[in-house]
Amino acid sequence: MQASQPAFFKQGPKPLTRFFLFSVLSICLIVGDANFQMLGPVRQQLSVLLYPLQWLVTAPFELLKDTSTFLSRQAELLSENRKLHDAQLLASVNAMKLKALEAENARLRQLNTVQASQPSQLTEILYNGRDPFTARLIVDRGERANIRAGQIVVDASGVVGQVVRVQPMTSEVRLISDRNHMVPVQIERNQLRTVIYGMGRDLPLEIRNMSSNSDIKEGDTLITSGIDGLYPAGLPVAKVNKVERNNAFARIYCTPLAGIEQHRFLLILEANRALTPYPAHASDAVTKQKKGR
Structure with missing residues (x-):
C-alpha cells in the first residue's frame, strides 16, 4: 500500500503556473478596464x-x-x-x-x-537778534546792496521797523515793538498827531501822554505822519485795540498791522529825500526871508 503525503505538506500550484495565471488575469483586467471600464x-x-x-x-x-x-x-x-x-x-x-x-x-x-x-529792496530775514531784551532782526542786505542806517523796513501790511546798524553783507533792523523805538504817527480818521512807543517783543504798542478827552477810539488806524523826516508819511503802523480813560492821561494800546514776527521776506524802502536843515532858532528862517526881500 502506497503511503499518501500528509495534508500539512501538500503544496498548491507551481510558481510558474501561478505566474502564468496571474499574468493572464492581469492582462484580462487591463484590457477589460481599458475597453469596458470594469474597474x-x-x-x-x-x-x-x-x-x-x-x-x-x-x-x-x-x-x-x-x-x-x-x-x-x-x-x-x-x-x-x-x-x-x-x-x-x-x-x-x-x-x-x-x-x-x-x-x-x-x-x-x-x-x-x-x-x-515805492522803490525798495527785497530782503530775507536770517535770524533774530541775540539780545533777548530787544526786538531786532538780522537781514541779508548790507552796505554792498547800498543799504544805509535809518532806512525803513515794511511788509505788505505796514511798518516793521528801521535799519539801525549796517554791515557789509547784513543789516540789523529794530522792530517797532522794541522798547527804544518810537514812531511819529497820526490817526487816519482825524489826522491827530502823536507818537507810538514799543513795549518789548511780543507786547502791544502804546501811545503815551494823551489826555483822556483826546479824540481817539478803539479801531482807529495809525499811519506815519512823516514829520520826523525818517518815516515816509502815510505808511500803516498799528490799530488801536484798547483805550483806558481812568486818569488824566489815557492809556492807549495798539496792535501792529505788520506781521513783525511772521514773515521771511521784507522790503527795505529807499532812503527819503533829505529835508532842509532845521534852523537853530525859530526866528532865523523869518530873518532870512526879510533880508531876501
Whole structure:
C-alpha cells in the first residue's frame, strides 16, 4: 500500500503556473478596464478608503508649505506696509512744503505789489537778534546792496521797523515793538498827531501822554505822519485795540498791522529825500526871508 503525503505538506500550484495565471488575469483586467471600464467603481471605492491615509501622509508637507507661504507673504506685507508708510510720510512732508511755498508765494506777490508802488529792496530775514531784551532782526542786505542806517523796513501790511546798524553783507533792523523805538504817527480818521512807543517783543504798542478827552477810539488806524523826516508819511503802523480813560492821561494800546514776527521776506524802502536843515532858532528862517526881500 502506497503511503499518501500528509495534508500539512501538500503544496498548491507551481510558481510558474501561478505566474502564468496571474499574468493572464492581469492582462484580462487591463484590457477589460481599458475597453469596458470594469474597474472604475472599484477604483472609486478604493480612493474613498485610501483618502484618509493619503491625507495623513500629505498633511505635514501641506502644513509646511502653507506655513512657508504664510511667513513669506507676511514678510512681503510688512515690507509693503513699511514702504507705503514711508511714502505717506514723504507725501505729507511734500504737502506741508507745498502749503508753505504757496503761502510764501502769496506774501511775495503782496510784497511785489508794494514794491511796484515805492522803490525798495527785497530782503530775507536770517535770524533774530541775540539780545533777548530787544526786538531786532538780522537781514541779508548790507552796505554792498547800498543799504544805509535809518532806512525803513515794511511788509505788505505796514511798518516793521528801521535799519539801525549796517554791515557789509547784513543789516540789523529794530522792530517797532522794541522798547527804544518810537514812531511819529497820526490817526487816519482825524489826522491827530502823536507818537507810538514799543513795549518789548511780543507786547502791544502804546501811545503815551494823551489826555483822556483826546479824540481817539478803539479801531482807529495809525499811519506815519512823516514829520520826523525818517518815516515816509502815510505808511500803516498799528490799530488801536484798547483805550483806558481812568486818569488824566489815557492809556492807549495798539496792535501792529505788520506781521513783525511772521514773515521771511521784507522790503527795505529807499532812503527819503533829505529835508532842509532845521534852523537853530525859530526866528532865523523869518530873518532870512526879510533880508531876501
